[in-house]
Amino acid sequence: MQAILRHLPAGARVLDLGCRDGSFPRTDYPGLRFTALDREAGAAEVQADAAALPFQDAAFHAVIANHSLEHMEALDAVLSEMGRVLRPDGSIYVSVPDASTFSDRLYRWIYHGGGHVNLFRNPAELTGRITSATGLPLRATRVLHASFLYLERRHFRPRPPRRMWLFANGDGRVILALSFLLRTVDRLASTRLSVYGWAFWFGNLREPVDTLAWTNVCVHCGSGTPAELLPVRRRFLLRSYDCASCGASNLYTPDRPERT
Ligand SMILES: [Zn+2]
Numbered sequence: 001m002q003a004i005l006r007h008l009p010a011g012a013r014v015l016d017l018g019c020r021d022g023s024f025p026r027t028d029y030p031g032l033r034f035t036a037l038d039r040e041a042g043a044a045e046v047q048a049d050a051a052a053l054p055f056q057d058a059a060f061h062a063v064i065a066n067h068s069l070e071h072m073e074a075l076d077a078v079l080s081e082m083g084r085v086l087r088p089d090g091s092i093y094v095s096v097p098d099a100s101t102f103s104d105r106l107y108r109w110i111y112h113g114g115g116h117v118n119l120f121r122n123p124a125e126l127t128g129r130i131t132s133a134t135g136l137p138l139r140a141t142r143v144l145h146a147s148f149l150y151l152e153r154r155h156f157r158p159r160p161p162r163r164m165w166l167f168a169n170g171d172g173r174v175i176l177a178l179s180f181l182l183r184t185v186d187r188l189a190s191t192r193l194s195v196y197g198w199a200f201w202f203g204n205l206r207e208p209v210d211t212l213a214w215t216n217v218c219v220h221c222g223s224g225t226p227a228e229l230l231p232v233r234r235r236f237l238l239r240s241y242d243c244a245s246c247g248a249s250n251l252y253t254p255d256r257p258e259r260t
Contacts, residue, residue: 001093003140004062005029007206012061015053015085017078018068020044035060051077058087065094070116076133083134091204092136095144096120097197102182103146104197110150110163123198136203143213145183146196147222151175175219180238180251183215187253215255216241220248227255 001024005014010031016022022036022044037053038044048054051074063082072078082092097104099119108114120126127138153160153170160169168174182193194215201209214224223245230241232252239252 001064001066003201003205003207003209004091004093005032008032008061013059015055015060015063017063017065017082018050018071019066023064023066023068051081053081053085055085057084059085060090061087062091062093065092067095067097069094070096070118070120073117075118076129079130079133083136086134086136086203089204090136092130092134092202093199094130094202095197095199096126098195101146101195101197102193103148103195107150110161120197127200130200130202134202138200138202139205140201140209140211142199142209142211144196144199145194145213145215145217145224146179147217147219148175148179149219149222152220172219176251179217179219180253183253186215212255215253216250218243218246218248218250221246227252
């Protein structure tokens with residue numbers, strides 16, 4: 001979403017849709033005016049149904065739907081409302097899980113559905129729906145990889161469900177190993193075990209988006225980084241790096257098969 005947000009003029013309005021208290025840190029964009037909207041009462045600035053947005057037409061420069069469209073009933077109404085509240089020169093960033101992946105199936109199994117009412121399996125079908133509802137063309141797509149941080153013990157209060165025994169009740173070392181193992185199998189066997197879903201950019205984009213998938217996603221905070229930018233160090237037979245966002249230690253895998 002940086003490719004959209006860092007080019008908006010000072011004072012531009014951004015709608016963060018279905019994100020509780022916000023789906024990303026705002027401190028990087030002090031000049032923008034953010035509105036977080038969620039249907040549930042809580043930390044969001046506006047409590048409302050995304051299918052009936054309480055805003056005027058063309059009120060926003062950008063709409064961010066970060067890990068939220070999979071939760072929204074009446075999706076076509078939500079998409080058409082996104083188009084209505086956006087300016088004609090506006091932009092949209094969407095990220096959603098691919099329901100066919102191991103990561104999303106595991107999430108839904110652990111969390112008994114996890115509130116995913118829309119199971120997206122076909123990116124062309126979804127982006128076509130977004131374009132026809134909003135009038136904005138698709139500009140870029142990136143495959144996103146999973147952090148598996150939904151397995152962390154802190155998400156289960158007062159205690160993890162019995163099925164979490166399989167993952168040592170969310171022990172951080174098990175999640176670290178699982179993430180590394182799945183990425184390694186993906187590289188060796190061309191599988192998609194570590195894939196989460198997709199990110200899509202629509203409308204006005206003032207910089208090209210790097211569409212290469214970033215396989216290194218922090219298991220503690222979920223931020224992804226291109227492999228070539230990571231401060232990698234040797235750790236016995238493995239390679240590791242500390243996440244630039246949260247400092248957590250992660251195991252490194254190359255983004256593309258290396259030449260030997
Ligand atoms: Zn992190």
